[in-house]
Amino acid sequence: MFFHFRNKFPRLNAYWDKYLPFQERLEAPAKAILLEEGKKSRHYIFIEKGCVRAFFNKNGEDKTVQFFFENEGLTSFDSFVNNTPSLLTIETIEPSIIYLLPKKYVLQLVEELSSEPEFVPMILQMSAQRQLHYMNEFVSFIRDTPEQRYQRLLKDRPHIIRRVPQHYIASYLGVSKVHLSRIKSKLARGRSHF
Amino acid sequence: MFFHFRNKFPRLNAYWDKYLPFQERLEAPAKAILLEEGKKSRHYIFIEKGCVRAFFNKNGEDKTVQFFFENEGLTSFDSFVNNTPSLLTIETIEPSIIYLLPKKYVLQLVEELSSEPEFVPMILQMSAQRQLHYMNEFVSFIRDTPEQRYQRLLKDRPHIIRRVPQHYIASYLGVSKVHLSRIKSKLARGRSHF
DNA sequence: TCCCTACGATAACATATGTTATCAAGTATT
DNA sequence: AATACTTGATAACATATGTTATCGTAGGGA
Numbered sequence: 416m417f418f419h420f421r422n423k424f425p426r427l428n429a430y431w432d433k434y435l436p437f438q439e440r441l442e443a444p445a446k447a448i449l450l451e452e453g454k455k456s457r458h459y460i461f462i463e464k465g466c467v468r469a470f471f472n473k474n475g476e477d478k479t480v481q482f483f484f485e486n487e488g489l490t491s492f493d494s495f496v497n498n499t500p501s502l503l504t505i506e507t508i509e510p511s512i513i514y515l516l517p518k519k520y521v522l523q524l525v526e527e528l529s530s531e532p533e534f535v536p537m538i539l540q541m542s543a544q545r546q547l548h549y550m551n552e553f554v555s556f557i558r559d560t561p562e563q564r565y566q567r568l569l570k571d572r573p574h575i576i577r578r579v580p581q582h583y584i585a586s587y588l589g590v591s592k593v594h595l596s597r598i599k600s601k602l603a604r605g606r607s608h609f
Numbered sequence: 610m611f612f613h614f615r616n617k618f619p620r621l622n623a624y625w626d627k628y629l630p631f632q633e634r635l636e637a638p639a640k641a642i643l644l645e646e647g648k649k650s651r652h653y654i655f656i657e658k659g660c661v662r663a664f665f666n667k668n669g670e671d672k673t674v675q676f677f678f679e680n681e682g683l684t685s686f687d688s689f690v691n692n693t694p695s696l697l698t699i700e701t702i703e704p705s706i707i708y709l710l711p712k713k714y715v716l717q718l719v720e721e722l723s724s725e726p727e728f729v730p731m732i733l734q735m736s737a738q739r740q741l742h743y744m745n746e747f748v749s750f751i752r753d754t755p756e757q758r759y760q761r762l763l764k765d766r767p768h769i770i771r772r773v774p775q776h777y778i779a780s781y782l783g784v785s786k787v788h789l790s791r792i793k794s795k796l797a798r799g800r801s802h803f
Numbered sequence: 804t805c806c807c808t809a810c811g812a813t814a815a816c817a818t819a820t821g822t823t824a825t826c827a828a829g830t831a832t833t
Numbered sequence: 834a835a836t837a838c839t840t841g842a843t844a845a846c847a848t849a850t851g852t853t854a855t856c857g858t859a860g861g862g863a
Contacts, residue, residue, distance in 0.1 A: 471752075478751050496737060529729060538729070542736030543690060549743035556750035557672050557783050558665070561820085580840065589751050594820055596842055755850085775811065788850055790812055 416461050416516060418486045420541075424533045434524050438514040443507045449515075450505040456494035458515040462487055465511020466578055469503045470586070479587040482508075482575050492545075495521075508579060561590045562598050610655050610710060612680045614735075618727045628718050632708040637701045643709075644699040650688035652709040656681055659705020660772055663697045664780070673781040676702075676769050686739075689715075702773060755784045756792050 416438060417431050438461070443449070450456055452471055460467070462485055469489070470479040480503060483489050494501035495518065507513070528534045555564055565588060569576055576584065585595040610632060611625050632655070637643070644650055646665055654661075656679055663683070664673040674697060677683050688695035689712065701707070722728045749758055759782060763770055770778065779789040 471748075473752050478748075480748060480751065492737070493741060535723060535729060535732070538732065539736075542733075542740060543686070546736060546740050546743060547687060549740060549747050553743050553747040553750070554665075554672075554674060556747070557674065557780065558667050582840080586751065591821055592841080593822075593843085597820085600842075774809080776809095785851055786811080787813085787852075791850085794812075 416459075416514065417488060418461070419488070420537060423540075424537050426533050427528065427531060427537065430524060430528055430531075434516065434520055437520045438516045441513040441515060442510075443513055444510050445507055447507045447511075448504060449507065449513065450491055450494075450501055450503070452502065452504040453500045455498060456491040456501050457518050459488060459490050459495075459518070459521050460505065461514040461516070462489075463512040463514060465507055465509045465513070467505060467507050467511065467513075468579070468583055469505050470583075471503050477583070477586060479583045482579055482583075482587070484574065484578075508583070556589065561588055561594065562601070564588050565595065565598050566602070610653075610708065611682060612655070613682070614731060617734075618731050620727050621722065621725060621731065624718060624722055624725075628710065628714055631714045632710045635707040635709060637705050637707055639701055639704050641701045641705075642698060643701065643707065644685055644688075644695055644697070646696065646698040647694045649692060650685040650695050651712050653682060653684050653689075653712070653715050654699065655708040655710070656683075657706040657708060659701060659703045659707070661699060661701050661705065661707075662773070662777055663699050664777075665697050671777070671780060673777045676773060676777075676781070678768065678772075702777070750783065755782055755788065756795070758782050759789065759792050760796070 416435055421428060421431065439458075443465075449460055449467065450458075462483055464485055466485075467483045467489070468479050469481045469483075469491070470477045472478070481489075489505070491501040491503050491505065493499060494503075528537075555567065559567065568584070568588070581595060582592040585592040588595065590598075610629060615622060615625060637659075643654055643661065644652075656677055658679060660679075661677045661683070662673050663675045663677075663685070664671045666672070683699070685695040685697050685699065687693060688697075722731075749761065753761065762778070762782070775789060776786040779786040782789065784792075
């Protein structure tokens with residue numbers, strides 16, 4: 416739980432440990448839905464094994480927004496914070512081992528943490544990180560062609576391409592699966608000598 | 610200064626007031642550069658009158674990322690926080706009246722604020738807001754066609770279309786200025802009955 | 804007044820991308 | 834073994850978008 420912050424803010428480690436027992440362990444098959452679009456987010460989700468995607472539905476089509484892997488945690492941020500219906504569905508891609516921490520305990524944990532001097536720096540770093548992530552995704556659409564975005568993905572996050580089915584990646588890159596296939600074959604032709 | 614938070618967190622108002630005198634007033638003509646790509650951000654920028662854009666250069670071409678108007682504040686977030694060279698240039702679009710608060714005072718202000726109980730909620734709200742902004746921009750590229758993005762802009766933020774030259778808007782939407790012109794004329798044809 | 808520049812529309816053509824359909828291979832299910 | 838489902842490649846065609854060039858208008862200096 417909150418794996419990313421382990422040892423980064425050593426004084427907070429005891430808090431993570433304290434809440435471990437309140438997690439619910441879940442062995443989920445592929446395509447299991449952890450949070451459904453339109454429902455309120457009630458857990459913090461931690462991935463011990465497997466992978467997961469967040470997507471929304473547009474005219475009957477899946478549009479994938481983000482992928483998550485081992486030792487990453489997630490929640491539909493706006494739904495969780497504002498207690499509003501989630502705009503995103505969260506679903507396993509592979510069979511996965513998931514830990515769910517109910518919202519009630521998350522709030523309790525935040526309450527306890529807020530008296531710690533390391534809390535504000537942690538919150539700032541966490542939100543700066545997420546902000547930068549989305550800003551980079553956004554800028555990439557303005558700056559790069561789909562082909563460049565694919566190459567960037569291949570270079571920076573190759574595990575995504577290795578583990579995730581291609582049509583999910585296509586919608587994440589903002590193109591059709593047919594076109595992504597074209598991009599791949601074009602790049603493959605370019606790498607060989609004829 | 611920090612106009613957005615005035616009266617939202619009433620107990621903090623005194624802090625904003627205290628730092629007003631440290632701002633430098635600047636009357637800038639159109640196309641004045643407030644922060645240059647590659648240089649470090651040294652001020653918080655507040656717009657009293659006029660408007661401003663943030664952009665970066667890609668192969669000799671401007672790519673506009675965001676627009677700012679009266680009573681909005683901004684800074685190149687990553688450059689300011691991490692003291693790294695800015696990825697963005699910030700430039701006035703119209704003749705503008707700008708207030709600059711040197712980084713030194715911003716840090717001092719944050720230091721003072723951090724003992725206030727309203728500080729953490731304010732920081733959280735601020736960062737959630739920015740995160741949501743970039744996430745929405747990003748999702749819009751996955752979800753919508755350029756035409757739909759233009760219509761959304763027209764509906765949600767028409768002042769941008771009214772005040773900003775079209776080629777800046779084109780790069781912000783991720784299309785060429787020629788194509789944006791086509792989109793506009795197509796929509797105009799659709800609206801008339803001829 | 805005269806130029807120069809910024810801005811925006813449009814046309815003609817080239818390229819990128821979407822859509823639909825078909826095929827093949829792999830994997831899970833019965 | 835037989836079947837269905839998922840994934841991925843490819844072709845053929847339609848549409849969207851980029852590129853380059855030309856034109857017109859408006860406004861700002863000289």
